[in-house]
Amino acid sequence: MIRSNSKMSGKAGMPPGTLVHIGEKRSTKAKVTIIDYNEKQFHEKEAKKIEESFSYKSRSSVTWINIDGLHQVDIIEKIGNYFGMHPLILEDILNTSQRPKVEEFEDHLFIVFKMLTYDGSVKKIDSEQVSMVLGKNFVISFQEKEGDVFEGIRERIRHAKGKIRNMGADYLVYALMDAVVDNYFTVLEQIGDNIEETEEDLVSRPVPKMLHTIKNLKNEMIFLRRSVWPLRELISNLTRGDMKFIKNMTIIFFRDVYDHTIQVIDMIESYRDMLSGLMDIYLSSISNKMNEVMKVLTIIATIFIPLTFIVGVYGMNFEFIPELKWKWGYFSVWGFMVSVFILMISFFKRKKWL
Secondary structure (H helix, E strand, C coil): CCCCCHHHHHHCCCCCCCCCCECCCCCCCCEEEEEEECCCCEEEEEECCHHHHHHHCCCCCEEEEEEECCCCHHHHHHHHHHCCCCHHHHHHHHECCCCCEEEECCCCEEEEEEEEEEECCCCEEEEEEEEEEECCCEEEEEECCCCCCCHHHHHHHHCCCCCHHHCCHHHHHHHHHHHHHHHHHHHHHHHHHHHHHHHHHHHHCCCCHHHHHHHHHHHHHHHHHHHHHHHHHHHHHHCCCCCCCCCHHHHHHHHHHHHHHHHHHHHHHHHHHHHHHHHHHHHHHHHHHHHHHHHHHHHHHHHHHHHHHHHHHCCCCCCCCCCCCCCCHHHHHHHHHHHHHHHHHHHHHHCCCC
16 A cells, blocks of 8 residues: 555645644654763663753764654654754654655754565555754654664664774764665565565466555555655765765765665666566466366367257157167267267367367
């Protein structure tokens, strides 16, 4: 099913920068986690109030503030005002139907993209908007709900694995985006398995319900394409080297993410071509199945044509029909019809029609 957001109409006519949450309403409380680190030290905590994150704005260490839950607009407004975010940024954060993009402001960089996961139980892609604000020494990420693909990044920070503790906030943004893009491959692999299973089923036992499966897969690929294609442009902008919050030493890492994005797009296009061919396979399979049925019926009808002729002749009620009163006439006609049947079956087999 193609995702749509019917709540956009409720915001029509409001002034720009009006903070209205557009997305799934949730009853759970927003969760705020703070990870502060440098090469030698690491500190992680869950903030009970958003004000606890304010003291990290001007620290020399790198701070990652993550907010799970956008439905509490007051939290978004408070942190946005304190960190000097433009009202249009806050509006875009709360609008979960945003197209992936990057915007540069005087004091920070704003990035929006989609984090995708695959629900194998219902064979559907789950999408979640992730917004990030990159400042000089901090990254603030906004997610719609708890649960993400960033746990590996957290472990690397906790245990000082790799370069992440030695690099700046821009490297953290790279790491987060790289985790999201790498997870696209996992989603695509699962979709690819579904496409292959569907193709095998179409060849062996095509049934009308397969059309719904193909349609659902097409819609998933359309949604995936809409999420990934703008991301290519986003990452390309980050690799230009003219954004002051992205250091030159980090650009090469973003180029690697860009390459991964191109690979994802290539896979999407390949799967779209495969799905286009599935409909042809379905129609061909149905046609072949119908041809087999018609072949059997035609052979049966052809065999019974001469037999019907024989019984039709002897079924006439003329008085002087030959063999009408012959003692062995009935058995002779049966023998002749059986012989005709055997000869026709042998002929069909020689022609390889059976």
